Amino acid sequence: MCQALRAVELELPPQELKEEFDILLNAQSLLFMAELVSTFEEEVEQILNQRIARKVHLNLTGELPKFSEDTAHIHSDKSWRVHPVPKRLQRRHVDIGDLAPCDTERFKQGLSSPAQGIQVDFDDGNCPTYYNQIKGLCNVYKVVHNQFADVPPISQAPLLMLRPRAWNMVEHNMMVNGKEVPGPLFDFGLLMFHNGQLLFQNDSGPFFYLSKIECYKEARLWNKIFLWTEEKLGLPFGCIKATVLIENILATFEMEEILYEMREHSAGLNCGIWDYSASFVNKFGHRPAFLLPDRSKYVNMEKRFLKSYMDLLVQTCHRRGALATGGMAAQLLPPQGKDSALYRRVLATVTRLKLLEIRAGVDGFMVYDLDLIEPMQRLFQMHTSGENQLLEIRDDLSVTPADLVTMPAGxxxxxxxxxxxxxxxxxxxxxxxxxxxxxxxxxxxxxxxxxxxxxxxxxxxxxxxxxxxxxxxxxxxxxxxxxxxxxxxxxxxxxxxxxxxxxxxxxxxxxxxxxxxxxxxxxxxxxxxxxxxxxxxxxxx
Incomplete structure (x- = not known):
């Protein structure tokens, strides 16, 4: 134990967070973190190097992604399904998105809201300063341990869908074996060590969102991390469930493989259209054929490449018994009230866009504004029946590689x-x-x-x-x-x-x-x- 702890170096936090720091980073949690990072850090580096190699290959060859022949056996085997998710995950029509848990006030508001889940976001909506990470992680600890007096207990509050940072991020304030710790391992490790058992005992998790995965090998690595963590913490096999955000064009061609790799731990897949659109520029933006037009005018879910992406995601998920979730409504309802023309216009815009997702077959989506939760829940209830749309298999669809890489005109x-x-x-x-x-x-x-x-x-x-x-x-x-x-x-x-x-x-x-x-x-x-x-x-x- 002493040798493992000597491998860990930590920066001290601001004085105002000393109590939170002491709660999170005690001798037992540091030992767990040292073992977690030492076990997987080389594989994380391999994943990042493989991303670089794949990008170089695409640049040198001019190839476009396609459905792999090497994994054709996964596609052709119609029998496999992801493991069923717990009851509380089966009905999540409206989650709150982009909720950085370091914002204690908004976190409490979300926990007391009628939302069915909260994307507890250490990634897109959060800036990973040391203050924000420690404050956010400790706020999750307090929620799970029922230390916030003015919010419902964890068994009754909206589900915490914990979103650690993506693989490209590092944690500057912790080093193991002389190297900075991968950001997602820092977040995931502390979240699981302090909260995993209680979340499971209260039928409330542990549930995760996984960001910016680019291929099924990255999903395989997360699955290994889940298995290792369950064994280390004495948790039942398969109790960790994760929704993978498909926000990269290369991952779109491997959605079935990603579900297969995570089938014991899968909570489904999610659409994220702006990161997804940006990934085209990332991978192919130097090619004139992939000039993406003005997103404010020409890029939306009604266009072929985004509509095909969502259709394929829903079809893939439902064929394999997995939940498919849509994106987040970023609009804010204005303060003038329900009788104002602006309020009606904003609500009509959100309703139209979310109705497109519902009709595509999604089982839920996110909103940022808490005032949109109830109108969007009513929208779901009006246009669907039951807890989800898993029975909408969409066998009428046939999405081709050309559909997925055809840029919209404009x-x-x-x-x-x-x-x-x-x-x-x-x-x-x-x-x-x-x-x-x-x-x-x-x-x-x-x-x-x-x-x-x-x-x-x-x-x-x-x-x-x-x-x-x-x-x-x-x-x-x-x-x-x-x-x-x-x-x-x-x-x-x-x-x-x-x-x-x-x-x-x-x-x-x-x-x-x-x-x-x-x-x-x-x-x-x-x-x-x-x-x-x-x-x-x-x-x-």
Missing amino acids: GVTLYGLKYNISVGILFIEAWLTGRGHFFYQGQVEDSATAEISRSQVWQWIRHRARLEDDERVVTRALVKSLAQEVGTETLLTAVHMFLEVVQKSQFPEFLTTYLNLDHTFLSSQNTRPQLETTDRLKHKL
Whole structure:
């Protein structure tokens, strides 16, 4: 034990979090973390290297993804199914999305809401400062151990769908064997060590969302981690359940394999359209044939490539007995009230988009605004029957590789260019001040929308796209002038960083990786963020 603990190095937290730090990082949990990381760190590195190799192969060959012949036996075997999920997972029509648990006020509001689940987000909607991670992890601990007096007990509260960071993120404040710890292992390990038993005993988990998986081998690694953890903590085989977010074009061609690898632990698959759209630029953006048009005007779930992606996800899940969940409604209902024209217009927009997902066969989706929970639950009840839509097999569909990689028609608008520049800059500014999301033009923006925004600007510069408005070419000079219009003196650092990212010759794989390794962010690791809740925002509007 002493030898294992000597392999662990920890930065001390801010003084105000000493109690939380002592709860989370005691001798027993550190021993568990040392064993977890030592067991799997090499495989995590292999996964990241395989991603690089696969990208290089695609670049050198000019190939496009396809359904693999090597795994044809998985597709052809019609008999296998994922293991059934616990009763409480079977009916989750509306979850709350992007809820960073370091925001104690919003976390408590979500726990007292009528939502059926909460995406407890250490990833897209969260900025992983040391303060945010320790505060968020301890808030989950307090919820599970019923230490919040003014929220329901864990057995009655909405399910906690715990979302650790993705493989590309590292935890700067813990080292094992002389190396920084993979971010997802830091989050997952502490969440499981402190909460796994109680969640299971209360029929409330442990349940997870897994972000940014690119292939079935990454799902296989997570499954190994689950099995190891269940054995180490004395939990029943298969009690951990995870929903894999399909937010990468390469993963779309391996959805059946991903379910197969995780069949004992699968809670299904999820659609995330903005990370998914950004992945096209990530993998193929240097190719002119993959010029993605203005997302504000031409990219939505009614277009062939996104509709095919959702249709295939639902069909794949339901064939194998797995739940299929849709994306998150980012819109915020305005404070003017239900009688205002703006309120009715926003609600009608959300209703139309979510009805598309319901009709596609999803078993649930997410909203950010808590005031949207009940209207969307009623929408589900009006258009479906029963706990889910697992019986909607969709055998009428036949989705081809061409369907999945056909870019929508359309061009670039000045509005869309300005919007993407604004979102990219404001996200970087939010990140540098310890926030993983922010509010802009009536909706929440997070790393997913920042990824698609900066991806499109990079690609439009790269291919010298023309504006529909006035035939101007999107150049570095034009982007720089528009960025300076967005940036005040307080945003200068964010403007400079945004311009650096969109001007790079080689596309940076993840914006969050770039930011997480930047010295400006590292110097503010212990900073307490100034969180802006939707309630406070609505009072300002």
